Amino acid sequence: MFPGLDPLLLTAKLAMLTTLILLVIGTPAAWWLANTSSRIKPVIEAVVALPIVLPPTVLGFYLLVIMSPQSTIGSWWVDITGQTLTFSFSGLVIASVIYSLPFVVQPIQNAFESVGRDMMEAAYTLGAKPLDAFFTVAVPLAKRGFLTGGILGFAHTLGEFGVVLMVGGNIPGETRVASIAIYDHVEMLEYDQAHVLAAILLAFAFGTMLFMYLLNHRLKVRS
């Protein structure tokens, strides 16, 4: 394979893994936020939303501190895996999950909120247990939220730069994702290579957004 495209493959792998993890942990979080009347709900919502407003360097800095081998979490990770969390692909995945969290949780939370208690109550009176009702009523009715959340989480991870630079550095095949590679190429005045990567990212980003809006439109028409 053309070696210049390695960062692209790494980016795709990172984005897919991040989105998958976010869907798994973001769904229960979104369900809790959509249904709780707890007093700490605004606090949790604010924490989830932080990565939207925080400069990536700030987030990256704190993550670097938390994940460094000198910290509790970082040294614990070194003990079990033998690798450091910082400047590794694993660390990048963790950072991406936190960085893209609001983009997955918020659309799913909104979708669950619009499903409302009414439909769940109808399911309960028809004999469905809570988990059964969740998978057969709430999830299908919130599918637009899952679609939006999944695509936004994926696309947002593709575009991350600051956090990766802080936490992952620039190790080829390990943490050198597309956005970093483009930056490098430009630094070294390799505009041709930068053009190729940038064009592919642009085309991909546009394609993803177009796909999302088209699908969203179709689902809206049907419901």
Place this chain on the structure above:
Amino acid sequence: MSASECCIRLRRRSFCVEADFVIPSRGVLGIFGHSGSGKTTLLRCLAGLEKDVQGVIRVNGETWLDENKILSSQKRNIGYVFQEGRLFPHLTVKGNLEYGAQRNPENSNVVDCSHLVELLNIEHLLGRYSYQLSGGEKQRVAIGRALLKNPRMLLLDEPLASLDEGRKQEILPYLERLHEELNIPALYVSHNIEEMLRLCDDILVMRQGKSVFNGNICDALVSPQSSLATVNNAVVVLEGSVSKQEKEFNISTIHTVNGNQFQVPGMMAIGKHVRLIIFASDVSLAVNRASGSSILNIIKGRVSAVLDRKDGRVLLRIDCRRDIVLSLISMKSFELLQLDLDKEVYVQVKAVVTHGS
């Protein structure tokens, strides 16, 4: 099957619902009250949809609620028809009907699906989604969905409230047929006394969150406790059967259980059981038997109670043998005729509405 009992209390910051009543083992129990009287909340308590309910609910010997036990909604085996239907928008009509049927905890004695689909006339809708249905169709599907689960009790929360008059008249016959065929108890919440009269056998009257009357609907209509017998909406129901037809006049004669006769328009089969609904505003009184009157139904009775007075009108209870009729007359006539308790009167009934059952 034993009757079921329900004695519950729910306290919330802004309101409180307290009710104590018996649910017959079959037939329709109407839960009547004005909006905000706690009818829907009461039904939700029975369905297990409200938290913090105290008291006892026992249905057919099974405890749904007591001090030590709270059975969840999905284990109560009820069929619940919500005011707005609440069909699942992501499933077709068929999918909605199957949702409950597939989760039926007791697989025995399964309701005959094709018969029910036919009874509710929803066969042609099976492939559609709820957004493709009219309000009346949605409610028919919602009723079918609740029944296909083969519930032990059917709970209906104002299933007709969201429909216009035409649609209501379209669904009422289906509900009446269900009433005849259903062998489980049904609770029917409504603020419309006419729906109650057509569908219910017994009634629970709610006022400001409390149950104030529980018993036979005919008794409720003339009982002071039920507060149904007021100047604004007084009506009675008499049970009887058709004894004679007069084809040339298009009139049938109905004998009530207590031996009074009423002539009503329309040809009805001899022997057919019917309910006569007589509004107090259609009943006038005379102290002498009127001769040369166009009114066909004149029966003798005795004033047995003055139930309500308001805006220059007075509501009287008249005992005619053992049938009870209510009459709404003006205060002025009341004075002029020198009416009083135990006074003999002739009851003139201008109009009678009949419902076959």
